[in-house]
Amino acid sequence: MFKGLYAELGNGLYLTVAITFLTFAYHFSMRILMGLFIAALFRKRAFPMNWKLFIPTAKEQMLYKKWNVKTWKKYAITANPGQFDVQSLSLKELLHNMIQAELVHECIIVLSFVPLLFAIPFGAMPVFFATSVVAACIDLKYVIIQRYNIPRVIKLIECKENLGSKDHND
Numbered sequence: 001m002f003k004g005l006y007a008e009l010g011n012g013l014y015l016t017v018a019i020t021f022l023t024f025a026y027h028f029s030m031r032i033l034m035g036l037f038i039a040a041l042f043r044k045r046a047f048p049m050n051w052k053l054f055i056p057t058a059k060e061q062m063l064y065k066k067w068n069v070k071t072w073k074k075y076a077i078t079a080n081p082g083q084f085d086v087q088s089l090s091l092k093e094l095l096h097n098m099i100q101a102e103l104v105h106e107c108i109i110v111l112s113f114v115p116l117l118f119a120i121p122f123g124a125m126p127v128f129f130a131t132s133v134v135a136a137c138i139d140l141k142y143v144i145i146q147r148y149n150i151p152r153v154i155k156l157i158e159c160k161e162n163l164g165s166k167d168h169n170d
Helices: 002-009 012-041 058-066 069-075 091-111 114-122 125-169
Strands: none
Touching: 012 091, 012 114, 012 125, 058 069, 058 125, 069 125, 091 125, 114 125
16 A cells, blocks of 8 residues: 555655555564464474484573573563463473474574565665564574573473482382
């Protein structure tokens, strides 16, 4: 509609509003659809406990400590807090949801740069680049949180399993 008004009236404001609306609509709908897609893809599949892809390297862990992730992660907004409720979920369910969330946000980071293609017909590459980078950085925060938490949950699961096996051996 706004692109049509721009074409008809030649007013740059309409083009700016059209680009803003389209970019916002893309980012919003892409996030919802990616979350639904990954959730459907991994609904019944368990992730292997030793999947190296989800274990942060020693350098990553040092960065997370330096960035003080432990203190600020609790302030991050969660779309569905029930997915990370330690009171109502088993540790394995929690781990599954955390790995799934990491995958979703990693895919979203990549897809955040698709709007750069809009710069071809519309121009304004710096605007599209800036919004893509900001959107990717927002999702990077959630990847960092998951990568910080996943090893801790794995360690809890392993401790619980070791305690269980000791009880059976005694």
